[in-house]
Amino acid sequence: MIPGPRGWTALRTILDLRSDPLGALIRLQRNYGNILNFRYGLVSRVLIFEPAAVQRVLQDNHLNYDKNSPFYHMLGWFLGKGLITSDGELHKRQRRLIQPAFHKARIDALIPMIVQTTQAMISNFRPGQIIDVAAEMIGLTLRMIGQALFSENLEAKDDGIGAAVEELQRQMQQRFRSLFPLPPVLPTAQDRRFRAVNRQLRALIARKIQNPQGDNILSALHGMPVEQRIDELITFMLAGHETVANTLTWALALLSRHPAQRDNDMHRVVLETLRLFPPVGVFGRHALGPDELCGYPVAKGQLVSTSPWVLHRHPDYWSNPEGFDPDRFLQEPVKGSFVPFAAGPRQCIGNYFAVLEATTVLQTLQQHLQLELIPGQPLEIDPQITLRPRGALWMKVRAAG
């Protein structure tokens, strides 16, 4: 039988996972090893922390797994049937249709936009000024995703789309924290608010579909039903905004703590930041049939999850796992040990875009200025759907030199 906490220990584990999820996941790996199993509410879960098993679920035996689980059903309340939440034939067809929009050459063509948008932000900074980098990066990545999807500055247009995306994000966080999340169909104030924001965001996106501007990711979605296009666009906005903002905030904090790395290659700095602070801390799959993982049988219907947070600091696969060392990426990591974007046919469609965007922003920032952490601020993580910084992160602007 797969090992794991039982009885009172299982209850303690659940409380631990609620109060300190990242620490609890690490303790589970230390106490039980690379595979374990426990019940959370009515649901039995298997956790795997063995890169080869992760590689098997995501890639080698991916046909045996889908996303039929409470977590993805809940995400579906927000994202409809976009690429993250769809499954089977619908997912396969949509992924094939959308893939060309994220082709390397098309994403490379966004570099001038990324540089300009970053330079416009920098032009508002003065040496000596103290800025909240977390908030600045949220604003910057919203402007960039708006340009990439619609060729528009969402903030400057001020049609409410930025505010609606952030409100939807807040609503998602609240529901995911609940032990018994219910679909937002009740006549309560919170559910009404959710439905209103959702309607508003859909209407705003529908308007953009009717009045397309330029050549962008939206134009690559022509030919699919409008409702499907809206689901895909909401998915891109929610998946491609805060994740990149978090990466940038953590990277800037790490560079301030390790100034010698400011001259290093920013692409490697981004990868090392994604290792230490993976924006998606946990993800999982549902087994369509029996399988064998880490030498244990796994039953049909079993939910199997893993955690980039744990895998990326697994002492068997990383030397000095807590250290910030971008040069470790001079070598390829062991397959399945570095999965900030998952892997296999359902890996993040925006991975090349996200890394290019973060790398280009950091390079542009470095050319113009240095950001220094105001001392006394711990790098505290708020583990929500994404691992985001807790509150503001204050940094001082200095001219580059």
Ligand code: HEM
């Ligand atoms: C650093 C930034 C990002 C990280 C860490 C990240 C991470 C991930 C992860 C872990 C998954 C797999 C989720 C799962 O299996 O449930 C995923 C899927 C996805 N991501 Fe990202 N992502 C990032 C940026 C983006 C961007 C910029 C976009 C689009 C503009 C995007 C769009 C998507 C989509 C559409 C999927 C679903 C793919 C599929 O199942 O076919 N992501 N992402």
